[in-house]
Each structure stands twice: as C-alpha cells, then as structure tokens.
Amino acid sequence: MKKLMIVLAAVSLLVSCKPGSEKNEKLKKSVMENTDFKFVKQKALEVVKTGFNAGDGYGEVWIRDYATFIELSAEVYPKEILKENLRVFFRLQGSDGNIIDGFIPKEKAVNVEGGYTYIYNDLEPTYCGHKNTVETDHEASLVQAVYKYIQKTGDKDFLQEKIGEKSVLDRMEWSLEFLLQRRWSKEHGMIWGATTSDWGDVQHCHPWGVYITEDTKYCLDIYDNAMFLIAIADLMELDASKKEKWQTIHDKLAENTMKYLWDNQNQKFIPHVYLDGSPFPKTFNENEIFYHGGTAVAIEAGLLSKDQIKVSLDKMIANMKASGAGSIGLTMYPPYPEGYFENKGMYPYGYQNGGDWTWFGGRMIQQLVKYGFVEEAYEQLIPMTERVVVNDGFYEWYTEKNEPKGSGTFRGSAGVLYKAIEMLEDAVEK
Incomplete structure (x- = not known):
C-alpha cells in the first residue's frame, strides 16, 4: 500500500504541476526530501564497506559487478585497495589478451567435477580466476572499471603502471583487441557470444550453461556490442592517442549494431542475430521479446536518439504493467517459454529470464537523467528504492510479484542505485 501511495503521489506531482519554475521547485523538493533516497544511500555505503564480492551468495569478485560499484567503493575505501583488485584481473589476463570473469583466493577454489576450471598465472600469487566463456563482456567491463576508477580518483598514473612487461593501458587495449581477434564476426563487423537471455551469463543449452560447448549457438546481441562501444569510448578518453586506431572501429561498430540489431518498424532491438x-x-x-537491460546499455553507448529513448521507456513501462513486475528493471518481456533454457533456474520470470534486476534498472534511471527525462527518472526510481527499504537490503533480483530473491547484499544494485540517486539530485539542483 505504501508503494502504491508513493507512486500515485509522484504521478500526481508530475501531472498537476504547472510548467516553469513552480513545477521544477516541486520536483526538486520531492527529490531532496525523499527519505527512502536517504536510507538507500546510507544502506549502500554500509553494504559496500563489507567487501568486493558480488554479494553474500558469492565468493568471487566479478568484473561485470565490480565495474558497477567501484565508484561507490571509492567513497569508503582508499584508492590503493580499489587499484589492487583491478591489478588482479590484469595479472590473470590470458595469453591472448582475454580477461577473466572473476577471481577468488586460491585456498577457497574448490575443484569439483562439472564446476569451474580455475585459471592461474605466475604474476598473481594469491588468487586464481575463472571465465564464463558464454559471455563477451569481461574485457569491456574491466576497461570501464578502470575508467570509472580514474574518473573518481584522478589517479591517471595507474595507466602507466607495469604489470609484468605490459602497462595497464597496454593491457586494456590488448583486452579489446582480443574481442576483435577472437570474438569478431567479419561478415557483420560486430562481436559475437553464445545464446543467452539479454545480458545474462547462462546459455540455452547445458544444465549450468556458463561454458561454450559443442551445442552452443553463436549470435550477435545488443548488450555485448554496446558494452564494447562504451569501453572503446572510455579508452579513447583516457588516452587521446588511441583515437587514430579506435575511432573508426567505434563508429563502424555503432553503425553495424544499428544496421543488424535495430528493428526500426517495431522500434526495438532484435534479441539475437544468429550466425549458425x-x-x-x-x-x-x-x-516479440523486448530486452530491457541491453536497451539501457545501448542508450549508455549513445546508440538511440532522445525520441527513441522515450519510445523505449514507454515500452518498458508497458511491459512492467503487463507482467506485474515491480520496476522497469524487468530483464525482458515476455520471457522465454518453459524449457527453452536447460538451466532449471531459467523458468519464465525466474533469474535472468524475466526476473526484475535493479542492477540494470538503475542504469536505465541514470540514462533517463542524463538525457533530460528527470521527471520520468524520479517516477521509475521510486519502486526500486522503496523495496530496498521494505526488504532492508539490496536483493539480487525480484519475481514478477516483487518478491526478493538471491543475495540480499548485491553490491551491483547498491552501486547503480546510489549513482542514480546522486545523478537525480544533481539534476534537480541545477
């Protein structure tokens, strides 16, 4: 009931306010005096103080997660600790430039049949890594994490630090070259991955589904390519000398992504373009499926116009209402039918098959603020912060009935929500 009242109040505010300064002042007052926002920010700081693993259900530090809360970690940790985590990923970098998915202390790495195959490197004495090979976002995530670290701390000298015989900057570029050399479709001029759901790391085949197998079906998707675009842009901003090589690659990739994946008639991204x-x-x-997470990341990559962003938001809201989900963090709508993924957790509206993830919903809020949809951002942020208060934690995902599932200290959710609130507060102040 409380949630409904808050949402109705927000809608009433947005509809009833007159244009001009009066409307802006009312919105500013509502944002700045929102007690849930204050609670969420404080709770986020408390959660991130407790470590760097994805959440209480995980032993590893994952790069795709760390990249989304490293800025928040910078509020409570000295930069040397943040930097050491980044170093571990570089020390465990593969001989072809690939980046691991996550790392764990060697003594905690348990080798079980059918489990992870751990990765070791003489450069790293303490940790070993693993790589979910169905994903194609590890390399892009690490580049983005380094970029955010430097933006937050100003520690640009880190780029020249040597790890082995290569500098951090060289290793960043090497990781992106891995995608060009080993995950590149020459026919389409885009990177490929296994068939997963939106941004997920579980492929359609195999009961677990995190490793490429002989049954893997390869495809192009919006999430992986948008992440690559963001990483290339970050690399060029960190070192302008990289533009000569990478600007053309970036621009052509953006062009091809819209050419092959954007469905202009339906104003949405095609889930997959299959290679085989x-x-x-x-x-x-x-x-028929609309990918919420990939669309949010595509907006971050600068692929959609403001009109297209508004259409996408309207579709997300309609999908949220049709599914009964609590927020626009809904992974997708409609979900894949029962049995389309062998992993038992991938039932309709389960886990990455239609689960509601603030981890990506919060990124959509950030982009709404960035592109001037401040009122809409406020309205769609409220359900996400309200359930943090109700459940006293940042849960990994929620069912279509808004029931919390997974880790209750999911740091990625804490990171994106904290940043979304800060961006919204800054926007209404201005």
Whole structure:
C-alpha cells in the first residue's frame, strides 16, 4: 500500500504541476526530501564497506559487478585497495589478451567435477580466476572499471603502471583487441557470444550453461556490442592517442549494431542475430521479446536518439504493467517459454529470464537523467528504492510479484542505485 501511495503521489506531482519554475521547485523538493533516497544511500555505503564480492551468495569478485560499484567503493575505501583488485584481473589476463570473469583466493577454489576450471598465472600469487566463456563482456567491463576508477580518483598514473612487461593501458587495449581477434564476426563487423537471455551469463543449452560447448549457438546481441562501444569510448578518453586506431572501429561498430540489431518498424532491438541458426523452434517468434537491460546499455553507448529513448521507456513501462513486475528493471518481456533454457533456474520470470534486476534498472534511471527525462527518472526510481527499504537490503533480483530473491547484499544494485540517486539530485539542483 505504501508503494502504491508513493507512486500515485509522484504521478500526481508530475501531472498537476504547472510548467516553469513552480513545477521544477516541486520536483526538486520531492527529490531532496525523499527519505527512502536517504536510507538507500546510507544502506549502500554500509553494504559496500563489507567487501568486493558480488554479494553474500558469492565468493568471487566479478568484473561485470565490480565495474558497477567501484565508484561507490571509492567513497569508503582508499584508492590503493580499489587499484589492487583491478591489478588482479590484469595479472590473470590470458595469453591472448582475454580477461577473466572473476577471481577468488586460491585456498577457497574448490575443484569439483562439472564446476569451474580455475585459471592461474605466475604474476598473481594469491588468487586464481575463472571465465564464463558464454559471455563477451569481461574485457569491456574491466576497461570501464578502470575508467570509472580514474574518473573518481584522478589517479591517471595507474595507466602507466607495469604489470609484468605490459602497462595497464597496454593491457586494456590488448583486452579489446582480443574481442576483435577472437570474438569478431567479419561478415557483420560486430562481436559475437553464445545464446543467452539479454545480458545474462547462462546459455540455452547445458544444465549450468556458463561454458561454450559443442551445442552452443553463436549470435550477435545488443548488450555485448554496446558494452564494447562504451569501453572503446572510455579508452579513447583516457588516452587521446588511441583515437587514430579506435575511432573508426567505434563508429563502424555503432553503425553495424544499428544496421543488424535495430528493428526500426517495431522500434526495438532484435534479441539475437544468429550466425549458425537459432536454437529455438521455428514456430517461436523471438523478436516479440523486448530486452530491457541491453536497451539501457545501448542508450549508455549513445546508440538511440532522445525520441527513441522515450519510445523505449514507454515500452518498458508497458511491459512492467503487463507482467506485474515491480520496476522497469524487468530483464525482458515476455520471457522465454518453459524449457527453452536447460538451466532449471531459467523458468519464465525466474533469474535472468524475466526476473526484475535493479542492477540494470538503475542504469536505465541514470540514462533517463542524463538525457533530460528527470521527471520520468524520479517516477521509475521510486519502486526500486522503496523495496530496498521494505526488504532492508539490496536483493539480487525480484519475481514478477516483487518478491526478493538471491543475495540480499548485491553490491551491483547498491552501486547503480546510489549513482542514480546522486545523478537525480544533481539534476534537480541545477
């Protein structure tokens, strides 16, 4: 009931306010006096103080997670500690430039049949790593994490620090070159990955689904390519000398991404363009599915116009209402039917198959603020912060009935929500 009252109040505010300064002042007052926002920011700082693993259900430090809360960690940790985590990923970098998914202390790495195959490197004495090979976002995530670290701390000297025989900057570029050399579709001029759901790390085949197998179906998707675009832009901003090589690659990749994945008629991204055939039945129309997370990251990559962003937001809100989900962090709508993924957790509206993840919903809020949709950002942020208060924690994901699931200290959610609130507060102040 409280949630409904808050949302109705926000809607009433947005509808009833007159244009001009009076409306702006009312919005500013509502944002700055929102007690849930204050609670969430304080709770986020408390959660991030307790470590760097993804949450209480995980032993590893994952780069795709760390990249989304490293800025928040900078509020409570000295930069040397943040930097050491980044160093571990570089020390465990593969001989072809690839980046691991996550790392864990060697003594905690348990080798079980069917489990992770751990990665070791003489450069790293304390930790070992693992790589979910169905993903194609590790390299881009690490570049983005270094960029955010430097933006937050001003420690640009880190780029010249040597790890082994290569500098951090060289290793960053090497990791992106891995994508060009080992994950590149020459026909499309884009990077490929396994068939997962939106941004997920579970492929359609295999009961676990984190490793490429002989049954893997390769495809192009919006999330991986948008992440790559952001990473290239970050690299060029950190070192202008990289523009000569990477600007053309960036611009062509952006062009190809819209050419092959944007469905102009339906004003949405196509879930997958398959390189060797779809794994799903011919009777299944996968393009009915709208990917929320990948769309949010595509907006961050600068792929959509302001009008297209508004259309995307309207679709997200409609999907949220149709599914009954609590927020626009809904992974996708509609979800894949039962049995389309072998992993038992990937049932309709379960986990990454239609679960509601603030970890990505918060990123959409950030982009709404960035592109001037401040009122809409406020309205769509409220359900996300309200359930943090109700559940006294940052849960990993929520069911379509808004029930919390997974880790209750999911640091990625804390990181993106904290940043979203700060961006919103800054916007209304200005």
